[in-house]
Amino acid sequence: MTTPPATPPVQTPVPPADAAPTTLPRLATEGLTAWYGGASGVRDVTLACRENTITALIGPSGCGKSTLLRSLNRMHELVPGARVTGRVLLDGYDIYDQAINPVQVRRRIGMVFQRPTPFPTMTIAQNVAAGLAVGERLARSDRDGVIEHALRRAALWDEVKDRLHESPLNLSGGQQQRLCVARTVAPEPEVLLLDEPTASLDPAGTAHIEELVQELKREFTVVIVTHNLQQAARVSDVTAFFYLGELIEVGPTSRMFTAPLKAQTEAYITGRFG
Amino acid sequence: MRGRLARRLIGSTMTGATYGAAALAILPLAAIFAMLLVKGAGSIDLNFFIRSAVPVGEPGGGFAHAIVGTLIIVGMACVIGVPIGVATGIFLAEFGGGRFGFGVRFVADVLNGVPSIVIGIFAWTWLVKPMGHFSALAGGFALGIILVPIVARTTEEMVRLVPNSLREAALALGYQRWRATLQVVVRSAAAGIVTGCLVAVARVAGETAPLLFTALGNQFFSTRLQGPMAALPLQIYVYASGPYDEWHRQAWAGALVLIVLVLALSLIARAVVRAKRQHA
Numbered sequence: 001m002t003t004p005p006a007t008p009p010v011q012t013p014v015p016p017a018d019a020a021p022t023t024l025p026r027l028a029t030e031g032l033t034a035w036y037g038g039a040s041g042v043r044d045v046t047l048a049c050r051e052n053t054i055t056a057l058i059g060p061s062g063c064g065k066s067t068l069l070r071s072l073n074r075m076h077e078l079v080p081g082a083r084v085t086g087r088v089l090l091d092g093y094d095i096y097d098q099a100i101n102p103v104q105v106r107r108r109i110g111m112v113f114q115r116p117t118p119f120p121t122m123t124i125a126q127n128v129a130a131g132l133a134v135g136e137r138l139a140r141s142d143r144d145g146v147i148e149h150a151l152r153r154a155a156l157w158d159e160v161k162d163r164l165h166e167s168p169l170n171l172s173g174g175q176q177q178r179l180c181v182a183r184t185v186a187p188e189p190e191v192l193l194l195d196e197p198t199a200s201l202d203p204a205g206t207a208h209i210e211e212l213v214q215e216l217k218r219e220f221t222v223v224i225v226t227h228n229l230q231q232a233a234r235v236s237d238v239t240a241f242f243y244l245g246e247l248i249e250v251g252p253t254s255r256m257f258t259a260p261l262k263a264q265t266e267a268y269i270t271g272r273f274g
Numbered sequence: 275m276r277g278r279l280a281r282r283l284i285g286s287t288m289t290g291a292t293y294g295a296a297a298l299a300i301l302p303l304a305a306i307f308a309m310l311l312v313k314g315a316g317s318i319d320l321n322f323f324i325r326s327a328v329p330v331g332e333p334g335g336g337f338a339h340a341i342v343g344t345l346i347i348v349g350m351a352c353v354i355g356v357p358i359g360v361a362t363g364i365f366l367a368e369f370g371g372g373r374f375g376f377g378v379r380f381v382a383d384v385l386n387g388v389p390s391i392v393i394g395i396f397a398w399t400w401l402v403k404p405m406g407h408f409s410a411l412a413g414g415f416a417l418g419i420i421l422v423p424i425v426a427r428t429t430e431e432m433v434r435l436v437p438n439s440l441r442e443a444a445l446a447l448g449y450q451r452w453r454a455t456l457q458v459v460v461r462s463a464a465a466g467i468v469t470g471c472l473v474a475v476a477r478v479a480g481e482t483a484p485l486l487f488t489a490l491g492n493q494f495f496s497t498r499l500q501g502p503m504a505a506l507p508l509q510i511y512v513y514a515s516g517p518y519d520e521w522h523r524q525a526w527a528g529a530l531v532l533i534v535l536v537l538a539l540s541l542i543a544r545a546v547v548r549a550k551r552q553h554a
Contacts, residue, residue: 075446080371107448117443121461131447133457183447 024092026051026221027072027109027191032086034064034071036079041067044086045247047240049191054213054222056236056253058229060274063242065225069193072223073109074102090190107134110189114196116176118168118183125164127179131187146186153219154182155212174205181212185220192216194224198231210235229269233257241265307533314530317523322531326495327509330518337528339495340509343410344535346497347489347505348479350414355421355478356471362422363429363467368455370430379430382423393419394484402488410496410503413489417478424477428470432463465547472543476536482507506532 025048032045042064049055057065070076071084074095087094095105110131118127128147132138138146147164151157156178160171168179177197184192194213198206213235216222226232232239233253240250241264249256249265260266268274325336362382366375397416402408436459444454460467485491490502491512497503506528513525 073446075442078442078445103448103450106446111446113439113443113446115439117437117439119440119443119458119462121464130444134448134450134453180443187448 025049025089026091027223028089029068029072030087030089032068032071032084032088034067034076035083035085036067037081040245042071042242042245042247047247047250049221049223049238051221052217052219053237054217054224054235055238055240056232057223057225057240057242058227058232058268059242059248060268061227062244064245065242066195068242069111069195069223069225072191072193073111074105075111077102103134107131107187108189109191109193110184110187111193111195112177112180112184112197114199116173116180116200118171118176118179120167120169122168123165124160124168124171124179127168128182128186130183135187150182150186153185153212153216154178155208155215156182172205174201174208177201177205177209178212181209181216185216190221192220192222194222196225196227199227206231229257241268243268310526310530310533314523314526314528317527318530322524322527326504327493330520335520335524337506337509337524337531339492340504340506340528341531342495342497343489343492343504344479344506346499347410347413347417347485347503348475350411350499351417351421351478352471352475354415354418355474356425358418359422359425359474360429360467360471362426364433364455364460366426366430367433368459379427382426385419385423386427389483390416390420390481391483391486394487397484398487405500407500408488408490408502409500410489411499413485413503413505414499416484416488417481420481420484421474421478424474425471428474429463429467432466432470433459435466436462468546469543472539472546476539476543479535479539480507480532482511506535 028048029045032047033043034041045068047055057068059065067076072088074084076082076084084096086096088096090105090108094100095102095109118124119130122130125144125147128150129143132143132146148157148161151160156175159175160179163170168176171179177200181197197213198209201209210231213222213224217237224232224236226235236253238250239253239256241248241256241260241262243264249260249262251261256265257269260269321334322336322338323341324338325334326339327337328335362378366379366382369375370379394416397412397419401412401415405412440462441454441459444458445451449458485505485508489505489508491508492502492504495504510525510528510532513521513528516522
């Protein structure tokens, strides 16, 4: 049984009465189109992500998958001239509703970017706690506990527990990326958006992150954009294939990679283009 | 074989030329410093720093009133100029894309080019004349006006250098725009901003013209902000153009102290950057 979110107060239309709470997807889009000025980056996307699943968005460069991902936590509108039409529903509530503050949306839908971005003037512990600064005030002991819990979930605790007050710039690329994951999960968002999180990492770092994502699935709903088809096959439960701004096909990963329904999907997956 | 030798020769000549150009650039500073050391070091003693001006002929006079005066006036200039300059720089970097930002940037660049004596006259018109007397306050105000555009432009450059990915990461965590700007972007640029301020202060500390009509100068030790106050460059000017040898020697010493002050500020600025880089 999903319980309604505690924050923020919302005056949007409630989900349809006939939708049973247990089948309501955690995150869903309806007819989502993301515009850059007059041109659309991604058109008319209707997609549903169930709780505790990993949805992979795949497709060649420029197909709109990153644009879609950034529309899911209202980061897209930060680009000058950019806007979004259609709906994005978090537990049935439209996050683009006029009454909703985008800042609140971003606290409940977290994002990890392609390149690790630890805040250079903060220590490792301060980085992890950075997301907590905008929520409710926590006591010092609680804060330390949250930091440790987040670092454990990011599989980084053992490697940094003795240097929490050092600069994050001394960590390797993979460690920095796991630090960013810890920073993103510390404030307990509901959904995690990962934008090609292993693109700038070596295979060891990539393996760590992929393991991590499988663990994170137990507590969060994950949407991951990846250029790496094998990674999508390894990691995700549902795969959505995009091409030139359109959602071509979406389905369970096992089916998508073995018996896709659309010819274009098959052509991309078998490497005939991309 | 001959082609290779010619290539190596041209390469070495060019490299040598760049070294030569660099040496030529350092030469004026080295020459000035050497000259001031030779002419002024002999006149520097403890009295120079703790005694104020004395009547001609009496021994043991110093520049204490001018040194303290410069510190006070430059301090006031910082209080006025640095907050406004830094805030303007942050505004230009974060929100300065539109027409208003373009206008502010243009005004700052023009202000940078205004002769400092004109700024001194401006401060005279608006502070000295209404108040009815010369004051250190007016001097600090004039120097503050000179500080603002310099600090604004260097702050803008430093904040722009912060990669956009940091800004995005902060916003994606649910930071409000102001918090992302202040706590992440500006904090990352802080070392550069401080350096810019220190270099600007070093430049402003040596300005004489704006102080001519505002602080005026003072023969006596004073810390009264509403009255005329001595300053290093002013005192050097008065003593250098005076007829007494004693005064000339002290002017050389004053010039040496001024350039050491400028050098010290620049070195501190570099040390700050290095410390931040090691800590970060």
